[in-house]
Amino acid sequence: MSFLDIDEAILEVAKLVEFSTSPITDFKEFTPVDVGIVEGAVCNTDNVEVLKKLRANCKILMVWGDCACFGGIMTMRNMIPLEDVLKRGYIEADSNAKGSAIPTDEELPRLLDKVKPVNEVVKVDCYVPGCPPNAKAILYALTELLAGRIPVLPSDMMKFD
Amino acid sequence: MKEITLTINDKQVKGKEGDTVLGVCQANGIDVPTLCHLDGLTDVGACRICVVDVEKERRPVPACAYPARDGLVVKTNTPKLEKYRRLLLELIFTERNHFCMFCEISGDCELQKLAYRYQMDNVRYPYTFPSKSVDSSNEYLAIDHNRCILCGRCVRACAEVAGINTLDFGKRGWKTMVAADITEPLGDSSCISCGACLQACPTGAIFCKQSIYKGRTADCQKISTVCPICGVGCELDVLVRDNNVVMIKAPKLTQTRGSLCKMGRFELLSQTSARVTSPLVRNKQGKLEECSMDTAIETIANKVREFKGSFGGVASTRVPEETLSQFNKMMHDAISTEYVDTLDGMSYRVISEGIKQFSNNGKKMDIESPVEEISEADCIVVVGADPLKTHPVVGSLIRKARSLKGAELIVIDSAKDPFATWSSLWLKPKAGSEGTLFNGLIKIMADKGLVSREKLSAELAKSLNKYDVDKVSKATGIGKEDLESAANQYGKAKHGVIIYGEGLLQKNDPKLVASLLTLASLTGDPSKDKLRVISLKPNSNSRGAWELGLAGKGLPQAKLKGLYVLLGDEQGSDEILSLIKGLDFVVVQAGYQSAVTAAADVVLPCPIWAEREGKFVSMDGRILKSRQVLQPKNGLLEDREIFAKLSKKLGKS
Numbered sequence: 001m002s003f004l005d006i007d008e009a010i011l012e013v014a015k016l017v018e019f020s021t022s023p024i025t026d027f028k029e030f031t032p033v034d035v036g037i038v039e040g041a042v043c044n045t046d047n048v049e050v051l052k053k054l055r056a057n058c059k060i061l062m063v064w065g066d067c068a069c070f071g072g073i074m075t076m077r078n079m080i081p082l083e084d085v086l087k088r089g090y091i092e093a094d095s096n097a098k099g100s101a102i103p104t105d106e107e108l109p110r111l112l113d114k115v116k117p118v119n120e121v122v123k124v125d126c127y128v129p130g131c132p133p134n135a136k137a138i139l140y141a142l143t144e145l146l147a148g149r150i151p152v153l154p155s156d157m158m159k160f161d
Numbered sequence: 162m163k164e165i166t167l168t169i170n171d172k173q174v175k176g177k178e179g180d181t182v183l184g185v186c187q188a189n190g191i192d193v194p195t196l197c198h199l200d201g202l203t204d205v206g207a208c209r210i211c212v213v214d215v216e217k218e219r220r221p222v223p224a225c226a227y228p229a230r231d232g233l234v235v236k237t238n239t240p241k242l243e244k245y246r247r248l249l250l251e252l253i254f255t256e257r258n259h260f261c262m263f264c265e266i267s268g269d270c271e272l273q274k275l276a277y278r279y280q281m282d283n284v285r286y287p288y289t290f291p292s293k294s295v296d297s298s299n300e301y302l303a304i305d306h307n308r309c310i311l312c313g314r315c316v317r318a319c320a321e322v323a324g325i326n327t328l329d330f331g332k333r334g335w336k337t338m339v340a341a342d343i344t345e346p347l348g349d350s351s352c353i354s355c356g357a358c359l360q361a362c363p364t365g366a367i368f369c370k371q372s373i374y375k376g377r378t379a380d381c382q383k384i385s386t387v388c389p390i391c392g393v394g395c396e397l398d399v400l401v402r403d404n405n406v407v408m409i410k411a412p413k414l415t416q417t418r419g420s421l422c423k424m425g426r427f428e429l430l431s432q433t434s435a436r437v438t439s440p441l442v443r444n445k446q447g448k449l450e451e452c453s454m455d456t457a458i459e460t461i462a463n464k465v466r467e468f469k470g471s472f473g474g475v476a477s478t479r480v481p482e483e484t485l486s487q488f489n490k491m492m493h494d495a496i497s498t499e500y501v502d503t504l505d506g507m508s509y510r511v512i513s514e515g516i517k518q519f520s521n522n523g524k525k526m527d528i529e530s531p532v533e534e535i536s537e538a539d540c541i542v543v544v545g546a547d548p549l550k551t552h553p554v555v556g557s558l559i560r561k562a563r564s565l566k567g568a569e570l571i572v573i574d575s576a577k578d579p580f581a582t583w584s585s586l587w588l589k590p591k592a593g594s595e596g597t598l599f600n601g602l603i604k605i606m607a608d609k610g611l612v613s614r615e616k617l618s619a620e621l622a623k624s625l626n627k628y629d630v631d632k633v634s635k636a637t638g639i640g641k642e643d644l645e646s647a648a649n650q651y652g653k654a655k656h657g658v659i660i661y662g663e664g665l666l667q668k669n670d671p672k673l674v675a676s677l678l679t680l681a682s683l684t685g686d687p688s689k690d691k692l693r694v695i696s697l698k699p700n701s702n703s704r705g706a707w708e709l710g711l712a713g714k715g716l717p718q719a720k721l722k723g724l725y726v727l728l729g730d731e732q733g734s735d736e737i738l739s740l741i742k743g744l745d746f747v748v749v750q751a752g753y754q755s756a757v758t759a760a761a762d763v764v765l766p767c768p769i770w771a772e773r774e775g776k777f778v779s780m781d782g783r784i785l786k787s788r789q790v791l792q793p794k795n796g797l798l799e800d801r802e803i804f805a806k807l808s809k810k811l812g813k814s
Binding site: 063066069070071072073075078079080114117119120124126127128129131152153154155158159160161 | 254258260261262263264267268273276277278279280281282283284285287288290291292293
């Protein structure tokens with residue numbers, strides 16, 4: 001959403017870059033690219049797998065948002081043992097049907113013991129924090145990348161919330 | 162103090178001996194980031210954000226705790242130092258759960274500002290995610306340990322501003338936490354809810370329940386005014402947003418006069434009593450009903466005429482001098498009565514008569530000392546007063562003199578020792594024996610040679626003859642040893658301060674005040690024209706009202722039939738209720754509904770502290786200006802407009 005907030009500048013960006021794999025294009029596998037962009041914290045085994053694949057396929061990995069940069073609001077569960085979190089979500093919560101259980105299907109990704117920021121799992125090259133990240137900051141980072149520089153947000157563009 | 166020269170960032174700068182490196186930097190406009198440092202509090206070097214390089218030191222040193230010396234060569238901004246600072250910030254962030262998106266202080270947070278300054282867009286160390294509690298047991302304050310950086314500013318403010326030492330660090334190492342007393346919930350601890358810790362906290366760890374999520378400082382307008390409650394007269398910075406008070410702060414947390422107390426910081430903020438919104442008049446069925454201002458004024462005017470000669474007026478001393486003077490004028494000119502008093506008038510008459518008996522040279526209340534004297538004291542005598550309750554800032558100053566400077570603290574009170582574990586001596590004179598005690602102490606001091614000859618007039622010395630130690634001990638019920646040690650402590654003090662208050666004044670005996678003044682005049686080295694005596698005058702403008710002459714004579718209760726009570730912000734006490742009981746007609750002009758307005762025959766709505774402005778005189782004679790903080794509701798008349806209406810109705814304008 002914050003990316004879309006860069007408004008008409010998105011047209012200029014679109015002229016200069018080629019979007020490869022993304023939730024919008026719905027490609028399931030990555031192809032080698034220059035820049036990989038991640039938002040969100042690392043919560044489960046699937047996140048880890050996707051992240052590692054992306055890292056392997058991109059030259060520069062950029063993360064957007066407080067969750068990806070620091071763990072953010074997702075980490076609220078880190079203060080509670082994982083077992084209790086699952087029990088609360090799948091058994092104790094009022095919205096659950098009677099007799100429901102914690103899903104154990106092997107097809108499902110497993111929650112990590114602790115939610116992590118992206119840089120605790122793979123190497124990250126640049127960061128755009130913010131909850132949500134500021135559109136101006138995103139545009140700044142993209143502009144820097146297109147100019148061949150690794151972006152570092154100046155102090156006056158930093159915002160955690 | 163000796164001037165010294167340092168070289169900071171290749172520039173020669175001047176400082177004073179005794180400064181810290183940080184102090185010299187700040188005085189010379191050299192920016193050094195700080196976090197655990199707060200102007201006026203002892204520096205401890207807890208956060209290390211202010212690290213600087215000093216030539217010949219093997220490693221960076223905290224500027225806040227490093228003494229400046231002549232010839233010191235300092236660097237404050239090398240890339241390596243900046244790298245260290247960023248690293249320190251990252252470590253602080255990993256230690257607890259610092260997430261800004263749901264933090265109340267975001268936008269006003271010093272930790273956040275530093276993280277922005279050092280472009281901390283990621284943290285290179287694994288977070289620890291400790292599971293920390295939130296202590297919201299206090300009525301006004303809450304501590305979220307998740308956001309605490311252990312800078313210790315609250316701990317130092319608690320000791321050095323509040324003087325109570327409730328907060329300290331508990332547990333050890335990795336598990337260190339800010340703790341109240343022996344890890345009690347704050348609400349069950351010795352905390353006095355003065356809020357010094359709140360104002361000292363650089364993050365969202367300590368927050369005020371009444372202020373949270375109502376707006377950041379930048380969203381608010383800051384208006385400086387004066388606390389309308391007790392006689393200390395603290396200055397307030399009131400943060401206002403959309404005609405609501407968001408927060409009340411002390412202009413400077415660490416000023417000598419002390420910070421704010423619970424009353425000024427929180428009680429004003431969380432005032433929930435219902436306002437008087439319309440004039441009320443008692444109808445034929447005996448019920449108060451809403452009416453127009455004109456009807457109310459008409460009703461009062463009729464009664465004033467009916468009770469001519471037996472109508473009086475009494476005013477709260479929590480309103481500005483202008484209001485009091487207009488009230489006085491109306492009572493004299495329009496209501497044509499001499500019967501005017503303040504609600505605390507008796508205190509005035511006891512204090513002023515006592516001063517007169519002591520010395521008839523027209524000195525009046527200027528003979529007393531300013532509150533700041535307490536900070537200098539090496540012996541404090543508290544007589545019949547509970548400053549912790551009535552004047553908490555004075556209570557804090559007393560405790561600080563005791564805990565930080567080791568002053569002796571003697572409490573003279575027959576009922577209780579408000580300072581409990583803090584006092585060095587508690588004398589409990591039998592009821593009515595206070596005068597004997599004061600004179601007995603003078604006698605012991607004179608006998609021990611603790612009083613200089615020239616101060617002790619022959620007349621006084623002679624009058625003391627009857628106060629033999631054994632007799633005084635018997636009359637007061639206080640052991641000889643205690644009497645002697647009290648006389649010793651106070652007599653030997655270089656800077657003894659006597660503080661008295663309500664408990665003594667209620668005895669309605671000016672002689673006691675005169676004896677205390679005599680006691681004070683004999684000791685130490687009193688500055689030229691003042692005695693080190695402080696009377697705790699009850700309200701924010703007691704002294705102002707008294708100096709206007711409002712409390713000169715008191716009310717002749719037997720003669721009164723009608724009474725005009727300017728209650729202002731006060732919500733009434735048993736004394737006021739008993740004052741109006743049995744009167745034929747009572748007008749109450751008040752901001753809030755209370756038992757007193759419920760007992761009135763006519764109630765007139767008036768503004769409250771935040772909606773007024775004017776002059777106040779603190780109990781030690783400082784002239785203060787209060788400013789309007791909030792806009793009153795449309796149609797609410799100012800006090801003077803009400804007085805003018807009634808005066809006009811009575812044919813005077």
